[in-house]
Amino acid sequence: MTIKSVIQNYSKVKMAFTPTPIYKLSRLSSHLGHNIYIMRDDLTGFAIGGNKIRKLEYLIGDALKKKAQVLITSGATSFSRNAAAAGSAFGFDVHIFIVGDEAKQNSAGQVLFGLLDTKLHFIPEKKKETLVEEISKLKTLLEEKGQLVYELHPGGSDEIGTVSYINAFDEIIQFSRKNSIHFNTIIVTTGSAATQAGLVLGQCIEGYETTVLGMAIARPADFQKNRIQDLIERTAKMLGIRWDENKIMVDDRFIGPGYPLPSKESQEAMKIFASLEGVLLDAIYTGKSAAGLIHYASNGLFAKKDNILFIHTGGNFGMFY
Numbered sequence: 001m002t003i004k005s006v007i008q009n010y011s012k013v014k015m016a017f018t019p020t021p022i023y024k025l026s027r028l029s030s031h032l033g034h035n036i037y038i039m040r041d042d043l044t045g046f047a048i049g050g051n052k053i054r055k056l057e058y059l060i061g062d063a064l065k066k067k068a069q070v071l072i073t074s075g076a077t078s079f080s081r082n083a084a085a086a087g088s089a090f091g092f093d094v095h096i097f098i099v100g101d102e103a104k105q106n107s108a109g110q111v112l113f114g115l116l117d118t119k120l121h122f123i124p125e126k127k128k129e130t131l132v133e134e135i136s137k138l139k140t141l142l143e144e145k146g147q148l149v150y151e152l153h154p155g156g157s158d159e160i161g162t163v164s165y166i167n168a169f170d171e172i173i174q175f176s177r178k179n180s181i182h183f184n185t186i187i188v189t190t191g192s193a194a195t196q197a198g199l200v201l202g203q204c205i206e207g208y209e210t211t212v213l214g215m216a217i218a219r220p221a222d223f224q225k226n227r228i229q230d231l232i233e234r235t236a237k238m239l240g241i242r243w244d245e246n247k248i249m250v251d252d253r254f255i256g257p258g259y260p261l262p263s264k265e266s267q268e269a270m271k272i273f274a275s276l277e278g279v280l281l282d283a284i285y286t287g288k289s290a291a292g293l294i295h296y297a298s299n300g301l302f303a304k305k306d307n308i309l310f311i312h313t314g315g316n317f318g319m320f321y
């Protein structure tokens with residue numbers, strides 16, 4: 001069984017510049033005394049980039065296959081902003097529901113929605129429990145007008161979104177083979193879960209021995225593991241494959257004061273990555289997983305000879321939050 005054979009029937013559009021670069025961070029490696037590599041998924045290159053573009057390649061592919069004309073999602077996030085851009089480029093009307101006050105939105109994010117003519121629906125904080133109902137009302141209304149609606153999970157983390165990171169794992173394997181470098185640990189930021197879920201499934205399909213270690217940015221490890229497990233189970237069922245439950249590893253010690261707040265350690269990690277490697281992280285996603293990486297390397301939690309791969313999932317150094 002190979003990744004290619006398992007996911008070949010899933011439609012995808014082309015947006016990302018892939019394979020994204022994987023290379024050794026030599027100065028960081030000397031600084032930490034370990035072999036640290038990076039996969040630059042921040043450079044996927046469409047709209048504001050990052051891991052969401054990979055997910056959207058498959059989600060838009062699926063929406064087109066289902067002949068949808070409208071996309072609906074929620075949140076003022078990097079996912080919804082990228083979804084607005086991807087939807088627009090592929091000819092969809094895009095509706096986004098945001099809980100909160102219009103006047104208090106991030107101004108860079110609002111400019112982007114404006115450029116893309118995204119249809120925004122604001123729901124006051126005190127009525128946030130009506131979100132699902134409001135989405136469903138709009139869906140019914142559009143469907144009554146004969147439009148086919150495709151609803152996107154707010155982080156792109158459903159079974160189709162997960163396929164994109166199974167595909168990304170194939171890029172890691174190709175790099176490994178071509179360069180004879182085996183990655184003993186792969187570190188990734190984990191939130192809505194599809195990124196880690198896809199990597200774990202990729203590893204299981206190919207039997208690649210590694211530890212995919214998710215650094216949680218919002219939720220306790222047990223909650224996050226369950227979320228990843230649930231998504232893996234659903235995706236494995238859709239693909240008709242088996243996987244290994246013991247492969248889900250999450251560390252929640254680097255969340256700091258909580259989501260979406262920076263931590264002292266994430267800010268320190270941002271400094272180290274920027275000053276040694278010119279790699280820019282953000283303080284609430286990748287800065288926290290990098291803080292975890294630095295902690296592991298500095299406390300003897302990796303073996304000396306190990307190769308560690310850090311996946312930079314994007315985040316635009318916080319510009320759009």
Ligand SMILES: Cc1ncc(COP(=O)(O)O)c(C=O)c1O
Pocket residue numbers: 050051078155157189190191192193194195196285286313314315316
């Ligand atoms: C920059 C960045 N990295 C990582 C993640 C986590 O990815 P996932 O939601 O697939 O777990 C997110 C999710 O919001 C993100 O914005």
